[in-house]
Amino acid sequence: MPREIALFDLLVPSLFLAFVASAAAQVLVDRLLGWSGVYRHIWHPPLFRLSIFVCIFGVIGLLMLR
Amino acid sequence: MSGSGGETRRSGFKAGLPGELRAWAATDGAKWLFVFKTILAVLLSMWISMRLELDRPGTAMITVIIVMQQQTGLVLGKSLYRIGGTLAGTLASLVLVGLFAQQRFLFLAGLALWVLICTTGAVLLRNFRSYGSVLAGYTAAMIGLPVIDQPQTFFSTASTRISEIVVGILCAGVVNDVMFPQRFSDSIARRLRGRYAEFGAFMRGIFRGDVSPEEYERTHLKFVADAINLEALRSSAILEDAEVRARDLGLRQANSAYMSLSTTLHSLHQLLGRLLQGGGPASQALKSLQGLISGILPAETGAPRTPEEARQELRRIAAFRATLAKRAAALDASCAGVADRQARLDLDTALELLRRFIRELNASVAIYAALLEGRTTPDRRAVGAIRFSLRTDTLVAVLTGARAAVAILLVSAFWIASAWPSGVSALIYATIMSALCGTTPNPARSSRHMAIGSAIGLAAAFICTFFVVPTLDDSFTLLSAAITPFLLALLCIEHFFPAYALIGAGAAAFFLYMFSPSNVAQPSVLPFLNDGLASLAGVGVTTLIFCTVVPTGSAWLKRRTVRQVRHQVVVAAREPLDGLLHRFESGTRDTLRTLAATQHVSGAHDRHVLASLFASLELGRALINLRRNAAAVALAAPVERSLEGALDAVVDLIGQPSHGRHGAALTAVTASLSLVMQEEGQGLPVHQRTALRRMVTSLHLIRVALLDDETVLALTTTSPVPHHYQGLPHAA
Numbered sequence: 001m002p003r004e005i006a007l008f009d010l011l012v013p014s015l016f017l018a019f020v021a022s023a024a025a026q027v028l029v030d031r032l033l034g035w036s037g038v039y040r041h042i043w044h045p046p047l048f049r050l051s052i053f054v055c056i057f058g059v060i061g062l063l064m065l066r
Numbered sequence: 067m068s069g070s071g072g073e074t075r076r077s078g079f080k081a082g083l084p085g086e087l088r089a090w091a092a093t094d095g096a097k098w099l100f101v102f103k104t105i106l107a108v109l110l111s112m113w114i115s116m117r118l119e120l121d122r123p124g125t126a127m128i129t130v131i132i133v134m135q136q137q138t139g140l141v142l143g144k145s146l147y148r149i150g151g152t153l154a155g156t157l158a159s160l161v162l163v164g165l166f167a168q169q170r171f172l173f174l175a176g177l178a179l180w181v182l183i184c185t186t187g188a189v190l191l192r193n194f195r196s197y198g199s200v201l202a203g204y205t206a207a208m209i210g211l212p213v214i215d216q217p218q219t220f221f222s223t224a225s226t227r228i229s230e231i232v233v234g235i236l237c238a239g240v241v242n243d244v245m246f247p248q249r250f251s252d253s254i255a256r257r258l259r260g261r262y263a264e265f266g267a268f269m270r271g272i273f274r275g276d277v278s279p280e281e282y283e284r285t286h287l288k289f290v291a292d293a294i295n296l297e298a299l300r301s302s303a304i305l306e307d308a309e310v311r312a313r314d315l316g317l318r319q320a321n322s323a324y325m326s327l328s329t330t331l332h333s334l335h336q337l338l339g340r341l342l343q344g345g346g347p348a349s350q351a352l353k354s355l356q357g358l359i360s361g362i363l364p365a366e367t368g369a370p371r372t373p374e375e376a377r378q379e380l381r382r383i384a385a386f387r388a389t390l391a392k393r394a395a396a397l398d399a400s401c402a403g404v405a406d407r408q409a410r411l412d413l414d415t416a417l418e419l420l421r422r423f424i425r426e427l428n429a430s431v432a433i434y435a436a437l438l439e440g441r442t443t444p445d446r447r448a449v450g451a452i453r454f455s456l457r458t459d460t461l462v463a464v465l466t467g468a469r470a471a472v473a474i475l476l477v478s479a480f481w482i483a484s485a486w487p488s489g490v491s492a493l494i495y496a497t498i499m500s501a502l503c504g505t506t507p508n509p510a511r512s513s514r515h516m517a518i519g520s521a522i523g524l525a526a527a528f529i530c531t532f533f534v535v536p537t538l539d540d541s542f543t544l545l546s547a548a549i550t551p552f553l554l555a556l557l558c559i560e561h562f563f564p565a566y567a568l569i570g571a572g573a574a575a576f577f578l579y580m581f582s583p584s585n586v587a588q589p590s591v592l593p594f595l596n597d598g599l600a601s602l603a604g605v606g607v608t609t610l611i612f613c614t615v616v617p618t619g620s621a622w623l624k625r626r627t628v629r630q631v632r633h634q635v636v637v638a639a640r641e642p643l644d645g646l647l648h649r650f651e652s653g654t655r656d657t658l659r660t661l662a663a664t665q666h667v668s669g670a671h672d673r674h675v676l677a678s679l680f681a682s683l684e685l686g687r688a689l690i691n692l693r694r695n696a697a698a699v700a701l702a703a704p705v706e707r708s709l710e711g712a713l714d715a716v717v718d719l720i721g722q723p724s725h726g727r728h729g730a731a732l733t734a735v736t737a738s739l740s741l742v743m744q745e746e747g748q749g750l751p752v753h754q755r756t757a758l759r760r761m762v763t764s765l766h767l768i769r770v771a772l773l774d775d776e777t778v779l780a781l782t783t784t785s786p787v788p789h790h791y792q793g794l795p796h797a798a
Contacts, residue, residue, distance in 0.1 A: 010221075046244050
């Protein structure tokens with residue numbers, strides 16, 4: 001995977017795309033967890049949400065730059 | 067002896083300590099926490115921007131200061147609009163640079179036009195949308211102006227600027243959300259509770275009779291502001307907080323019920339005052355009615371905190387309602403000897419208003435209880451029916467935009483004429499300030515505060531850049547340690563002295579703007595001072611323009627507001643009945659937005675605006691009730707015609723006030739009053755009689771309002787009149 005990708009002739013870091021993708025994935029996961037009521041059993045939902053995001057972004061990023 | 071005294075005091079101190087600590091944590095503690103969170107987010111954004119080697123970490127840091135909000139929920143909303151506004155501004159500057167890179171006149175004119183459009187939009191829109199619009203305006207200047215001489219660097223500058231802003235937004239969001247979050251729903255609940263307690267105290271004060279007219283005005287203005295603020299909070303919270311979203315309908319209902327209740331309270335108070343002043347035959351009965359009311363008012367213990375307490379309150383009101391019919395009958399009987407038809411009508415109207423008041427009080431307490439329990443009251447009305455209606459004066463919006471454009475054009479003209487090397491800095495800052503302050507309720511004051519704040523920020527940045535930083539080693543930790551005390555002091559001004567909040571905010575932002583830590587070598591004194599002083603000059607020019615060109619305090623604007631408020635009566639008389647009550651109540655309050663935001667009644671003009679608010683609310687409510695009840699029963703054709711005529715006459719009077727029209731309105735209202743009373747006298751089924759009785763009281767209320775000099779003056783003149791003026795002659 002290249003480090004930079006041309007997006008409409010604009011060079012952007014591929015990690016940026018990974019970031020946007022993981023933000024989208026995080027929104028989905030967040031909806032799912034909120035709907036299933038998991039957040040009710042969690043001490044600090046915002047922290048949990050942030051950690052999930054870091055996990056998603058980390059996995060995608062590491063897979064991309066492997 | 068003294069020892070034992072000390073002992074008890076100490077044990078009292080110990081016992082009171084947790085409570086004191088909790089109180090501190092809820093007020094000052096929360097502010098300190100917020101200040102430290104802000105500083106942490108600023109430093110975090112600085113570190114990330116430096117790691118990513120962005121040009122100006124200062125932009126990210128300023129973004130943090132601007133985006134940070136006490137409540138967790140609001141950051142996301144503000145951030146989304148900030149990103150949107152930045153992108154729109156960047157696009158606009160791309161267009162401007164692309165079209166007029168070699169034509170500075172056209173470029174500057176285009177920029178002024180863009181800021182005019184955005185500022186106008188910012189006045190027309192509300193809350194974060196308005197904020198996004200402001201940003202779109204000045205971002206175009208921030209990105210376009212510095213590269214005007216080297217258009218080829220536009221793309222790299224623009225993309226770094228956007229990256230910096232996004233870094234700032236993310237830092238603010240993460241720090242605010244993860245560290246000791248202050249839940250949004252808690253703050254709404256606290257507001258509702260505070261409002262409940264305040265309203266209760268106000269009602270008790272009114273019926274005890276120890277509220278001075280000034281206090282009455284001030285408190286009502288505060289209620290208006292509360293209604294507008296709750297709507298603002300609700301509409302921005304809906305974006306993000308799942309809990310608020312679930313309670314959205316309840317919050318809308320609560321606001322709607324609250325506005326109706328405060329209007330009814332005003333009508334009742336006004337009617338009782340007028341009738342008691344007259345000292346008619348029914349005044350004795352009215353006095354005992356007043357005693358009756360104090361039985362229903364909430365106790366002094368403050369707002370109920372648990373659903374159980376709220377239900378108890380509801381039971382109390384229900385018990386009172388159950389006995390109301392009997393008490394009313396007793397009152398009626400006590401007046402049986404009074405032959406005066408007029409006096410009986412007065413008493414009936416007061417009783418009807420009291421019933422309405424209790425009905426609405428009951429409804430609002432019920433909604434409050436439902437909100438406490440976390441469920442919404444089943445209501446047939448859909449959410450869409452309870453929509454807060456916004457009344458914005460388009461002309462004022464355009465003028466606000468034009469004022470910002472004038473500021474930009476003036477500074478540009480000076481820049482071009484004098485070939486001032488630092489003109490760019492002055493113009494950038496003038497644009498930012500004219501867009502930012504132009505949309506505040508009191509632009510002159512806020513831009514003055516911003517100017518003072520910028521001067522303080524410049525001094526702080528100078529000291530920090532040239533006396534503190536050069537003595538440090540090249541390390542991030544030391545740099546953070548150098549900035550923190552400055553930021554701490556400036557942010558404390560912002561949060562601990564609400565009157566000078568803008569000075570603190572302006573100082574903190576300008577400090578970061580000028581200090582602008584970077585990865586490159588030390589700046590030199592001369593360019594620093596040139597830039598800084600030029601920016602200060604830009605703020606100064608903006609302040610001057612805000613003080614001189616269409617100042618918001620001007621009598622002309624106040625007259626326009628009065629006319630707008632008055633027009634609400636026409637809305638009440640003319641618009642379709644569906645959902646009209648809430649539209650009327652919210653719209654009338656929204657016209658007073660500016661006055662409510664400043665919370666400052668000064669001078670005869672403001673008082674006149676408030677008087678017209680009261681008069682319009684009273685008259686409009688009566689008109690709406692009349693129309694509702696008239697629609698509920700089948701009326702004989704002549705009665706219907708005469709009601710139409712009365713409505714027309716009132717609308718005519720409001721549209722073009724004159725002595726003749728005032729007389730005509732009174733005659734028409736009196737005529738339909740007697741027609742409806744005749745109709746009521748015939749043997750009709752109960753529900754029809756109830757509706758007719760309510761129509762009689764509404765008509766009587768309208769008539770009493772039209773007979774009241776103060777109300778008529780408030781409804782027919784646009785500026786305050788001297789006291790010796792006798793008002794319109796009585797036509798009845």
